[in-house]
Amino acid sequence: MIVSGTQSLFGHMITDPIETVSRVGNDLAVAIGLLTMITATIGINIVANFVSPAFDFSNCSPQKISFRTGGMIAAVGSILLTPWNLFNSPELIHYTLDVLGAFIGPLFGILLVDFYLIKRGKISVDDLFDDTPKGQYWYRNGFNPKAIAALVPSVAIGLVISFIPALHEVANFSWFIGVFLSGAAYRWIARDDRTVVAAARYDARAVAQKE
Incomplete structure (x- = not known):
């Protein structure tokens, strides 16, 4: 206005x-x-x-x-x-944003699929603050190997798209491509975790009904 x-x-x-x-x-x-x-x-x-x-x-x-x-x-x-130097070069800031999209997109896709499709929107608040191997989110030394397995190739594809001149037009959509690739990959890699979560939820309901 x-x-x-x-x-x-x-x-x-x-x-x-x-x-x-x-x-x-x-x-x-x-x-x-x-x-x-x-x-x-x-x-x-x-x-x-x-x-x-x-x-x-x-x-x-x-x-x-x-x-x-x-x-x-x-x-x-x-x-x-020195981020001010990035803005002095339109080409450099363009590549910077494409690279950020190539990393952030896959992360978002994995988080989205893990929360809504794997864990069905359920979070154990107590385990979020449990940094011991007994915690639900400990995974393996604090890292989720399945998420990393979905993240690495998705990021690699996004970076390849960003730095190949022939794919310049597609690079503008690197964030969305990363979300789709990582989400689909993680959904397939972690498909067994969904069964485990569903079984644990069923056991919890059964215990609650008995009480």
Whole structure:
């Protein structure tokens, strides 16, 4: 709405909100606008680019990496990666997004299939915090080998699609391709787990009825 209004006010459309604020003739309005931009930028970066990676790093080794330490790792890493250089090269940022899609898509597909098709939307909350071999989500040393078996080839296919010039148009859909491939692969690899979950749920209902 604001962008559309700049067309009638300034004679051309301005998509940069900072430039729009700078053209306002009132100093107080400019100050409020800039303060709003600063607050929004800080708030969005804390939620999207700090909290999430801080939890991710902390979950890799909860005993050694706290939430605060995970946040510091994310902050330092974000500077070392020099993301501003990525935006200086349209081709580089394009490849970066395609590679991210090739990794994130398969992860999402596995999580989706595991929760809705394998575990039927049921989660053991207590076992989520159990990092011992007795926990339901311990799998093998904390890793689910079936999920990894579905993840690796799906990511590999996504990367191949992203870096082959002839498949440039298809690379734009690497995220969706990864979701489908990993989801289908994991559904087939973990097909026996669905039977185990169903049997465990039946036993739990039987015990509840007896009580």
